[in-house]
Amino acid sequence: MLFDTFIAPFADFAFMRRALAGMFALAVGAPPIGVFLMLRRMSLIGDAMAHAILPGAAVGFLLAGLSLFAMAGGGLAAGFLIAIGAGLISRSTPLKEDASLAAFFLISLAFGVTIVSLKGNNIDLMHFLFGSVLAIDRAALLLILGITSVSLIVLALIWRPLVLECVDPGFLRTVSRAGGPAHVAFLGLVVLNLVGGFQALGTLLAVGIMMLPAITSRFWARDVTGMMAVAVIGAAISGYAGLLLSYHANLPSGPAIILVAGFIYLLSIAVGPFGGLIWLALPRRHLEA
Amino acid sequence: MPELRFRNLTLGYERHPAVHHLDGAVKNGALLAVIGPNGAGKTTLFRGIVGTLRPLAGSIECRRMDIRDIAFLPQVPDIDRSFPISVYDMVAMGLWRARGSFGGIGGKDRQAIAAAVAAVGLTGFEGRAIGTLSGGQMQRMLFARLLVQDARVIVLDEPFTAIDAKTSADLLELVRRWHSEGRIVLAALHDIDLVKAVFPETLLLAREPVAWGPTQEVLTSENLNKARRMCEAFDESAEACAVAAE
Numbered sequence: 001m002l003f004d005t006f007i008a009p010f011a012d013f014a015f016m017r018r019a020l021a022g023m024f025a026l027a028v029g030a031p032p033i034g035v036f037l038m039l040r041r042m043s044l045i046g047d048a049m050a051h052a053i054l055p056g057a058a059v060g061f062l063l064a065g066l067s068l069f070a071m072a073g074g075g076l077a078a079g080f081l082i083a084i085g086a087g088l089i090s091r092s093t094p095l096k097e098d099a100s101l102a103a104f105f106l107i108s109l110a111f112g113v114t115i116v117s118l119k120g121n122n123i124d125l126m127h128f129l130f131g132s133v134l135a136i137d138r139a140a141l142l143l144i145l146g147i148t149s150v151s152l153i154v155l156a157l158i159w160r161p162l163v164l165e166c167v168d169p170g171f172l173r174t175v176s177r178a179g180g181p182a183h184v185a186f187l188g189l190v191v192l193n194l195v196g197g198f199q200a201l202g203t204l205l206a207v208g209i210m211m212l213p214a215i216t217s218r219f220w221a222r223d224v225t226g227m228m229a230v231a232v233i234g235a236a237i238s239g240y241a242g243l244l245l246s247y248h249a250n251l252p253s254g255p256a257i258i259l260v261a262g263f264i265y266l267l268s269i270a271v272g273p274f275g276g277l278i279w280l281a282l283p284r285r286h287l288e289a
Numbered sequence: 290m291p292e293l294r295f296r297n298l299t300l301g302y303e304r305h306p307a308v309h310h311l312d313g314a315v316k317n318g319a320l321l322a323v324i325g326p327n328g329a330g331k332t333t334l335f336r337g338i339v340g341t342l343r344p345l346a347g348s349i350e351c352r353r354m355d356i357r358d359i360a361f362l363p364q365v366p367d368i369d370r371s372f373p374i375s376v377y378d379m380v381a382m383g384l385w386r387a388r389g390s391f392g393g394i395g396g397k398d399r400q401a402i403a404a405a406v407a408a409v410g411l412t413g414f415e416g417r418a419i420g421t422l423s424g425g426q427m428q429r430m431l432f433a434r435l436l437v438q439d440a441r442v443i444v445l446d447e448p449f450t451a452i453d454a455k456t457s458a459d460l461l462e463l464v465r466r467w468h469s470e471g472r473i474v475l476a477a478l479h480d481i482d483l484v485k486a487v488f489p490e491t492l493l494l495a496r497e498p499v500a501w502g503p504t505q506e507v508l509t510s511e512n513l514n515k516a517r518r519m520c521e522a523f524d525e526s527a528e529a530c531a532v533a534a535e
Contacts, residue, residue, distance in 0.1 A: 039372060160390045164382060167374050167419075170367035174339045175357055175385045175438075222418065223373050 009247045015134050016243060022136040022144050022200050023239025023257065026209055029148030030193040031231035032155060034214030035224065036186065040166050043211055045098065048105035049187075050194045050207040052082040054112030054128065057198060062119050066127070068139050072195050079191030082108060087187070112203070131202035133243070133253045140199045147196035151189050158182040163224065201254045209235055212261035219272020234264055292317050292354070292473055293338065293442065297347035299530070300330070300337040306345060307333040309497040310532060315475065320468040322488035322504065323477045325516055329494040331477035332364055335444050338475070346530075351442075357386040360440035362431055364447045364477070370420045376430050377415040380405055383437030405436035410459060425456040432460050443467055445476040449483070461487065481508060495519035 010016045037046050056078025060070035082104045090097040116125050136144075155162075161182035164172040172179045190210075197206030213234035217227040242257025249256075271278050293315040301307040308330035315321055323331050336342035337349055339361040351358070360383075380402050381394060388394060406412055409429040414422075422430060428448070435443060445464070449457040465487070467474050478484055484491060484504060491507040493499040495516035500507040 039369075157390070160385075163374070164385075166369060167372040167379070168366065168368045168382070170341075170363055171361075171382065171434075173341050174359070174361045176389075178390060221373075223375070227373070 005248070006244065009244060015136075016247065018136045018138070018141055019133045019200070019243055019253065020240060022133065022141050023209075023243065024236055025141070025144045025148045026193075026197055026200060027213075027235035027239055028232055029144075029151040030197060030206075030210040031213045031217075031235045032228040033151065033186075033189050033193050034210040034212075035217060035227045035231050036162060036166065037190065037211065038214050038218070039224070042098075043215065045101060046190060046194070046207045046211055048098075048101040049079060049083065049190050050198075050203050051105040051109045051112075052101075053079040053108075053191065053194055053198060054203045055108050055115060056081075056112075057128065057195075057203070058112045058115035061124070061128075062115055066124070068137075068143065068199065072143060072198070075195045075198055076191060078108065079194065080188065083187040083191060084184075087184075127202065129202045129204045130252065131198060131200045131205060131254045133200040133257065134246075136200060144196045144199065147192050151193055154185055154189055158185050162186055201258070205254050205258050208258035208261060209238065212258065212265050213238065216261070216265045216268045216272075219268040219274055219276055222274060235261065238264060292352050294350040294352075295347070296350065297532075298337065298344055298349060299346040300333050300342055301345050302333075304345065305527070306530070307496060308337070308494065309530075310347070311498050313492070313498070313501050315473055317473065318468070318471045319473050319475075319490055320464070320488055321473075321475045322484040322491045323475060323494060324479070324481070324484060324491060324508075325494035325499075328496070329516065330496050331494055332446055334494065335361065335363075335446050335475070335477065338442075338444055354441065358440055359442045359444060360435050360438040361444045362435060362446060362448055364450070366431060368419070368427075370427075372419070374419055375415065376406070376411060376417050376419060376422070377402065379419055379430055380433045380437055383434040383439075386438060386440070401437055401439075402433075405433040408436060408463065409433045425452045428452050428456065428460065432463055436463065440472070442473040442475070445474070447477050447479065449478070449480065484508065 010020055034046065037043055053075035056074035056076065057071040058074070059078075060067065060072070060074030064070035082101070086097055086100040086104050089095055089100040093100075112128070113125065116128055161172060161176065161178040165179045165182060169179060193210060194203075194206045197209055200206070201209060213231040214227070216234050217230035220230040221227040238257050238261035242260040243253060245251060245260060246253035246256035268276065270276055273279065295311045295313050298311040299306045299309050311334070323334065325331055333342065337344060339359050381398075383405070384394060384398055384401075388398070406415060409432050411426065411429050411433060414426065419427070419430070432448075448460060452460075461483075464474055464476065476488070478488075485508065488504055490502065491504040492501045493507050493512055493516055496519060499516045499519065500512045
């Protein structure tokens with residue numbers, strides 16, 4: 001019974017195993033980026049960037065059909081272009097970066113949906129917006145693994161300036177010029193991980209596996225490394241449980257994964273040891289000092 | 290030999306000067322108070338010295354120095370207090386000059402951090418999140434980071450504002466210590482009595498230099514009145530400056 005429920009779907013079907021491996025790889029790469037986005041109060045920037053990759057992926061689709069590398073390449077190009085464009089506009093006009101990103105992502109979303117509709121049908125559009133984690137093949141899996149590896153290495157390289165830029169950007173400016181390059185590299189990682197997640201979860205939900213476990217981690221850990229560990233574990237559990245849920249209840253797999261991540265988030269708001277509502281409600285005696 | 294020299298320096302924002310035509314030199318080991326009314330250009334001058342504001346004209350020459358030789362404590366630090374980081378890690382950031390992005394933190398570094406935390410009276414607070422500190426404790430922590438930075442030039446922008454007398458006295462001891470170690474210390478201050486008691490040299494600013502020299506000679510009532518009058522003059526539709534930049 002337990003085997004049938006928890007193991008058999010993966011033991012019996014290769015597509016389920018590939019989906020699980022893909023979700024685990026995404027769970028290791030994307031949530032640490034999400035933790036930094038949250039700590040930098042850029043949680044919604046991830047959402048904007050996710051929309052921004054749509055027209056690039058759509059142009060790839062228009063030129064080469066449902067080709068993994070054409071769509072990933074197009075998505076990457078569009079994401080970088082918009083991240084850099086929004087940064088440039090915010091530096092040369094009175095607009096802040098979030099405002100220029102908001103403008104860009106709305107244009108991108110409309111443009112992307114229009115391009116997909118030119119060649120594809122509604123099923124293609126659904127694939128773009130919500131992904132198809134069960135269709136992850138060997139090439140897509142390797143792409144996600146590659147992105148996760150690059151992501152972890154670059155994050156290790158820019159760790160210190162990134163933390164400093166979050167907590168005390170003024171200090172970083174007076175001791176180093178690493179802040180700007182670290183910020184650009186970080187935005188690059190955001191785009192890269194969203195393109196990785198795009199295959200499995202589509203442009204609308206890819207940001208979910210990046211942000212929901214990251215936001216949840218704030219209720220379970222006090223320092224950045226602890227938050228990242230919690231976020232990675234939370235994302236892996238969401239991937240596993242979401243795939244099982246979609247298998248047994250015949251639900252679409254991408255939304256099921258994000259729904260599980262959302263459920264863990266809501267649970268954490270209630271019982272998380274750092275700021276969870278239940279601890280605030282429980283009367284506890286204060287300490288002496 | 291002066292370590293810091295200002296040559297016809299003009300600093301400002303959108304072509305409006307906030308510090309106009311400053312000439313002079315800060316000698317090695319100087320303990321210099323920079324005083325003047327609000328809006329006199331003290332913070333602007335410091336931003337120019339630490340390199341976060343480019344001169345509109347003239348220059349700042351730092352002999353044999355790069356930005357890492359200057360440690361800066363801003364008036365309102367741009368710190369995200371909700372960020373989950375401990376006092377220890379914040380103080381350790383002062384090691385950037387020596388360790389950069391990748392260098393490991395060794396036993397000597399840990400000793401330096403512990404000594405700095407002890408010197409500001411925060412022993413026992415190392416594991417506390419910065420968001421739980423009071424204003425005075427925060428300032429102590431930032432002084433500990435300055436200690437760890439071990440810089441040749443230390444620039445303090447109103448370091449004793451909004452903190453109690455005990456904390457001010459403790460932190461002032463560190464300023465004296467830096468001076469005795471031969472470092473250059475520049476501090477923007479409003480407390481004239483403190484300046485007279487501790488700082489041998491003073492620069493009185495009022496959007497341009499009013500006087501610069503030994504503190505007793507600078508802090509005359511005539512100079513202070515002059516500074517007050519000058520600071521209140523501001524012309525939104527000013528013509529281009531007629532004094533040629535060098």
